[in-house]
Amino acid sequence: MELQTYLQSKVQQAIQSIYDVELEKVDFQATKKDFKGDITIVVFPILRQVKGNPEVIGKAIGGYLKENSQIVKDYNTVKGFLNLEIEDSYYTNNFASIYKEENYGFKKPDADKKGVMIEYSSPNTNKPLHLGHIRNNLLGYSVANIIEAAGNKVYKTQIINDRGIHICKSMIAWEKFGNGETPESTGLKGDKLVGNYYVKFDSEYKKQIKALMDSGSSEDEAKKNAPLIKEAQEMLLKWEKGDSEVIELWKTMNQWVYDGFKQTYANLGVSFDSIYYESNTYLLGKDIVNKGLKDGVFFAKEDGSVWIDLTDEGLDEKIVLRSDGTSVYMTQDIGTAIERFNEYKIDKLTYTVGNEQDYHFKVLFLILSKLGYSWAENLHHLSYGMVDLPSGKMKSREGTVVDADDLMVEMTNSAREISQELGKLEGYDNDEKESLYTTIGMGALKYYILKVDPKKRILFDPKESIDFNGNTGPFIQYTHARIKSILRKAPKYDGIELNNDIEINEKEKSLIKQLALYPETIQSASNNQSPALVANYIYDLVKAYNSFYQSSPILVCEDDNLKTLRLQLSSKVSDIIKQSLRLLGINSPERM
Numbered sequence: 001m002e003l004q005t006y007l008q009s010k011v012q013q014a015i016q017s018i019y020d021v022e023l024e025k026v027d028f029q030a031t032k033k034d035f036k037g038d039i040t041i042v043v044f045p046i047l048r049q050v051k052g053n054p055e056v057i058g059k060a061i062g063g064y065l066k067e068n069s070q071i072v073k074d075y076n077t078v079k080g081f082l083n084l085e086i087e088d089s090y091y092t093n094n095f096a097s098i099y100k101e102e103n104y105g106f107k108k109p110d111a112d113k114k115g116v117m118i119e120y121s122s123p124n125t126n127k128p129l130h131l132g133h134i135r136n137n138l139l140g141y142s143v144a145n146i147i148e149a150a151g152n153k154v155y156k157t158q159i160i161n162d163r164g165i166h167i168c169k170s171m172i173a174w175e176k177f178g179n180g181e182t183p184e185s186t187g188l189k190g191d192k193l194v195g196n197y198y199v200k201f202d203s204e205y206k207k208q209i210k211a212l213m214d215s216g217s218s219e220d221e222a223k224k225n226a227p228l229i230k231e232a233q234e235m236l237l238k239w240e241k242g243d244s245e246v247i248e249l250w251k252t253m254n255q256w257v258y259d260g261f262k263q264t265y266a267n268l269g270v271s272f273d274s275i276y277y278e279s280n281t282y283l284l285g286k287d288i289v290n291k292g293l294k295d296g297v298f299f300a301k302e303d304g305s306v307w308i309d310l311t312d313e314g315l316d317e318k319i320v321l322r323s324d325g326t327s328v329y330m331t332q333d334i335g336t337a338i339e340r341f342n343e344y345k346i347d348k349l350t351y352t353v354g355n356e357q358d359y360h361f362k363v364l365f366l367i368l369s370k371l372g373y374s375w376a377e378n379l380h381h382l383s384y385g386m387v388d389l390p391s392g393k394m395k396s397r398e399g400t401v402v403d404a405d406d407l408m409v410e411m412t413n414s415a416r417e418i419s420q421e422l423g424k425l426e427g428y429d430n431d432e433k434e435s436l437y438t439t440i441g442m443g444a445l446k447y448y449i450l451k452v453d454p455k456k457r458i459l460f461d462p463k464e465s466i467d468f469n470g471n472t473g474p475f476i477q478y479t480h481a482r483i484k485s486i487l488r489k490a491p492k493y494d495g496i497e498l499n500n501d502i503e504i505n506e507k508e509k510s511l512i513k514q515l516a517l518y519p520e521t522i523q524s525a526s527n528n529q530s531p532a533l534v535a536n537y538i539y540d541l542v543k544a545y546n547s548f549y550q551s552s553p554i555l556v557c558e559d560d561n562l563k564t565l566r567l568q569l570s571s572k573v574s575d576i577i578k579q580s581l582r583l584l585g586i587n588s589p590e591r592m
Contacts, residue, residue, distance in 0.1 A: 003039065003516075006071070007026070007028070007039070007041070007084070008025070010069050011023065011026045011041060011065070012026070013064075013068070014060070014061045015061070018060050018061075018064060019050050021049050021050055023046065023050075026041060028040065028041060031083050035083050036076055036083060037075075037076065037083030038084060038085055038513075039084050039086065040081050040082065041058070041081070041082040041084065042081060043055075043057055043058045043061075043081065043082055044080040055077050058080065058081070059077050061082055062075030062076075062077065063075075070087070071086050071090040072084050072087070073085045073087045088504050088509070089501070091509050092498060092500065092502055092565070095512045095515065096497075096498065098512075098516065099572050104519070104572075104575075104576070105518040105519045105521075105522050107150055107522075108151060109148070113151075113153065114153075114345050114348075115152060115153035115154060115344065115345055116147050116152050116154050116346060116347075116348040116349070117155040117156075117157055117344060117348070117349045117350070118140050118144040118147070118154060118155070118157070118350045118352065119159065120140020120141065120156070120158060120270075120352035121133065121136060121137050121140065121158040121265075121270070121352075122161065123158075123160060123161065123261065124162075124164075124167070125162045125167055125191075125253075125254045125257040126166045126169065126170045126194060126198045126257075127170075127191065127194070127198050128189065128191035128192050128260060128264070129261065129264050129404040129405075130403055131387050131389070131407060132354070133404055134268065134387075135384060135387050135458065136353075136354070136384070137265070137268055137270045138268075138270070138449055138450055138531075138584075138585060139352050139382065139384055139449075139450070139531065140156070140350075140382070141156065141270040141271075141585055142450055142531040142534075142583060143352070143382060143529045143530075145582070145583045145585070146529075146531060146534060146583050149522050150522055150523050150526035153345075155273050155344055156271065156272045156273045157272055157340075158275055158276070159276040159281065159336065160275060160277050162279050163250075163279045163282060165232055165233065165236055166198070167253075168236045169197075169198055169201040169202075169228075169232050170195075170197045170198045170201065171197075171232075171246075171250065172201060172228060172231050172232050172235055173200045173201035173204070174249075174253065175249070176204075177197070178197065182256070183260075189263060189405065190253075190255070190256025190257050190258075191256065191259075191261055191264070192403070192405075194253055194256055201228060201232070204228055205228045205229060208222075208226035208227060208228055209222040209223055209226050212226060263405075267405070268404070268442075268585075269585050278332065283332075284334075284335025284336055284338075285330075285332055285333070285335025285336070286321065286325075286327055286331060287335075288334055288335060288338065288371065289320050289327075292371055293306055297370050297371055298320060304324075304325075305319055305321060305322055305323040308320060308370070310363065315359075318330060318363050318367075320334070320367070329360070330364060333360075333364050334367060337368060338373070341373070341375055347378055348375075348378040348379075348380070349379050350380045350381075350529060351379075351380070352382045352384070353381060353383070353384075354383070355383040355384060355385055355386075356386075357381070358381065358383055361379075362381075364379075365379045382529050385457035385458060386457055386458075387460050388457065389402060389459070390459065390461060407462070408441070408442065408445065410462060411441035411444055411445045411462060411466065414444075414462060414463070414466045415436075415437040415438070415441035415466060415474070416437040418474075419433075419436070419437060419440065422468070436591075436592065439587045440466070440473075440474050440592075443473035443476075443477050443586045444465045444473045445465060445473075446584055446585055447472060447473030447535060447581075447584065447586060448460065448464070448472065450531040450534075450584050451471060451532055451535035452532055453530060454530055454531075471536075473581075475542070476538055476539065476542050476577060477592060478592050479542045479546060480578060480588045481590060481591050481592035482549075483545070483571075483573060483577075484574060484591070486554055486570055487567065487571055487574070489555060490555060493567035493571065494571070498565055498568075499561050502561055502562060504565070505551070507544075507547055507548040507551050507552055508552060508565070508566070508569065510547070510548070511544045511548050511569055511573065512569070514540060514544045515541070515572060515573070515576065517537065518537070518541075518580075521533055521537045522534070531583070534580050534583055535584060538577060538580045541576060541577065541580075545570075552566060554566045554567060554570065
């Protein structure tokens with residue numbers, strides 16, 4: 001039985017026996033390092049039901065537990081705190097059950113339970129993925145893994161923004177300045193080639209604006225009347241009317257981008273179960289809005305546009321259909337959400353989108369609720385902070401974005417340089433070395449981003465992320481590899497039953513305590529949709545193991561029973577490190 005559950009029952013028995021009072025609950029906390037004990041009962045809340053001196057009451061409870069519990073070895077009281085020392089046998093028995101449990105900490109999904117859909121990535125097809133997309137993808141993919149580990153069926157999806165004026169800008173620029181070049185003729189990934197023309201459009205557009213302003217136009221007039229923007233707007237209208245030439249170019253350039261995205265996703269190690277395209281969904285929701293208009297959920301203004309009034313909810317009025325009957329993003333999102341719940345057996349949907357869209361999702365969820373969809377209360381916006389670099393902010397149209405592919409290459413190169421400096425790769429062939437450099441570099445990148453609470457903004461420092469010391473991916477990977485090295489040299493330890501009377505030290509006890517926290521860590525990370533809880537759990541586990549490793553000899557331990565315990569502890573820790581890193585999308589080297 002879980003320690004707190006067992007002790008709560010025993011404390012309630014003690015209060016009933018000593019004071020004839022039915023105690024409602026017991027408050028626990030970790031024992032402070034200055035005092036002996038493994039767990040502490042806070043006596044002060046008990047005073048609401050039992051009147052008296054807290055230290056006297058604490059001693060009475062402690063004495064009862066020592067006499068009537070098989071696991072309480074001793075106790076001490078410090079004012080209103082009762083510190084309990086727990087028998088070693090409790091921890092060794094607890095570890096024995098942990099060690100034997102396959103996929104410890106994970107739950108199997110209930111076959112009858114509905115699933116959870118996680119949307120992430122959702123890029124535009126006018127540029128390659130950048131550092132901001134990396135955080136988005138890593139968050140969404142990891143959250144999906146964690147929610148699945150917590151016992152849920154999960155569907156990973158994205159919606160690609162493959163239409164609109166931004167796409168037409170790249171298309172116009174390629175037509176005017178591309179000279180027919182392709183990914184094959186240039187050797188560039190397709191998404192990079194298209195992104196270059198998005199930047200080219202902005203550069204030429206600014207020249208035209210300046211020329212018009214020099215001729216006497218105001219800045220606003222120049223922006224509206226520049227020939228390039230007018231051509232892009234005209235192209236969008238042609239696309240919406242199904243012009244065959246425009247559609248053909250749109251399909252060709254988008255495919256270049258999709259091929260590039262596919263390669264980036266593979267290198268990043270993320271995947272999707274389904275993909276939606278805005279070109280297929282942008283008309284969704286119009287019928288829903290028209291029905292909502294008849295039902296009084298929405299209202300029409302004099303120009304024919306359709307709105308919803310959310311002022312009573314502390315928001316404002318929001319447009320859902322333009323006066324010409326065309327949809328806005330909100331209309332599309334309404335329709336897409338409904339389609340997803342119709343298509344998949346889900347009752348929850350999470351959108352992984354930056355915090356600049358907080359207001360949009362508040363409005364979307366509220367509209368769906370007012371439309372009568374009961375599942376609207378199970379919609380969640382996984383809102384995350386932006387990623388900054390020491391050099392400052394990024395701007396796509398000006399070409400100052402940190403390209404995702406370039407960053408991944410940089411991380412691998414940094415891992416190569418540091419590994420070669422440390423000189424620990426004797427016996428590896430070149431292919432093994434290159435694979436390891438990628439594993440370390442990507443582990444550094446992913447862990448650095450995922451260890452931070454999603455809501456917080458990140459200043460990403462590549463050099464700091466790849467340090468082999470401290471709270472970093474490489475440090476954790478190295479600990480896993482070190483344990484594997486120990487186990488390769490070890491005598492047989494698996495399947496051996498330990499004696500119940502084995503004595504353990506504080507380091508071994510701390511390690512068992514940390515392992516015992518793993519299942520609730522998975523559940524908490526799932527409930528909070530925060531990979532940071534898993535990342536920082538792994539770091540605490542690694543710190544506990546390294547402290548144990550420094551003070552507790554393993555292979556040279558003369559007591560065979562204790563040696564087996566230490567090897568089994570090492571084995572389980574390595575399993576949990578590997579399993580936890582996998583939840584974050586990180587690989588664990590067997591050797592480093």
